[in-house]
Each structure stands twice: as structure tokens, then as C-alpha cells.
Amino acid sequence: MHEFYQMPLFIKLKVKDIEKSKEWYKNVLDFDSVFDFPGVDGIITMSHLRGIKYQDLMLIQDEQVNSSNSVIINIFSNNINRIYQFALENNTNIIQEPTVQPWNAKELTLEDPDGYIFTITESLDTDKKFDSVIDNVKDQI
Template sequence: MAHIRGKKYQDIMLVADQSEKQSNGKGVVLNFSVDDIDDFSDRAIKAGAKILEGPIDRAWNARELVLCDPDGYVITLSKGIDKGKAFEDVIDQVKSK
């Protein structure tokens, strides 16, 4: 994995796909910040969306919902859990996991 960081919370992660599956979305993950993960989850379920994971609280101070669109693109919707937590504290928390 290559993790390219621009500004705070501005990241590009390049991850090698270990599967043999070929699709348009292979290796592409789109991440969007949203205000209400649980609302999006309810709406996704009602719409029959393919939910890969979540909603789930992550070590990196985010609640996330991971979806797959019909073309195979993975879409992660993310919301900060504790907006008052310092960035360095989040990094320390991730490292301790």
C-alpha cells in the first residue's frame, strides 16, 4: 500500500488488489465525508444497495459505511466521531491497534 498525504485528512491510498476479479472499479475506492452515516445506511438498505461493511466505528476516529456500486467501485461514506480529538491523538490510537 502507498499512502499519499496532502493536507490534514486529504489522503490517497493506493492498495494492490490481491484478487483475480476484474471489474471497472478494480482498485478504486472513493471516500466522501457525510453528516449522518446511519441515515445513508438506512437509505442504502431501502434502495437495495450492496453494502460491503458497516456502519462501523474505526480506530481512526471515523464512522464508516462501505458500499459497492453496480460497476464495482467501492464507495466509503465517512463521518468523524470525535471532532475535538487532536489529529496526533488519532494517529497514536491507530498505531496502538
């Protein structure tokens, strides 16, 4: 059973094939379906998906999908290598393989079936203080 809570922020994504998208989000990002809303014909028109708590997405079935590369959705993960492997197994367009960044993170950038871009971020040193991370980034510029 899923916990229900007020979502402080969530993203709605228009998708051409809601079932294909749900399968990709499950197989690659390990998002589960919380709720599917059928239209009057019984076909799913909206699907609420969730990764970990507060990682909620709404998929909206739409014939006209115009994804944009001006928005990149960032998701935190504790196991970026697992997601990378799932992405490879599901023939995902990998924009950037897992790469260590100067801001104390390893990042992986993927494209979903509708062209939405996701960066998956994993902390490298969870004990590192914010000021130390910022100082390290300044040294890299």
C-alpha cells in the same frame, strides 16, 4: 441554484445506465444533479452530480464499463446512519456495515450499480486532535 467553482479534484465514472446511476446517487448518497449534457440525439451522455461542496462526480454514459476494486472512493458525511438506511431501502450491495474504526471514524462501504466502491466516513469526535488520533491508531496496530 448551484454554486459554480473550479473543482480542485473530481472523479469521472463510466456508467452503463446514466439515469439509473443518477437515481442511485440521489436516493443513497443524496447527490443532486448540477448539469446534464445531452448528445446529438438529445440523450444524456454526461451528468455532473454534487453532494456537499467539493464532492463532485461526473457520470459518463458508456456501453463498456469496467469498474475496478483497486480504487475506493471516500466521501465524508455528517450522517452515516441515514446513508446506511437509504442504502438498505435501495437494495444496495453493502460491503461493510457502519463500523467504528481506530482512526476516529465510523465507516460504511457500499457498491454502486456499476460496481464502483465507496467508503462513507463520519468523524466520531470532531474535537479530537490529529496527534491523538494517530497515537490511538498506533496503539491498535
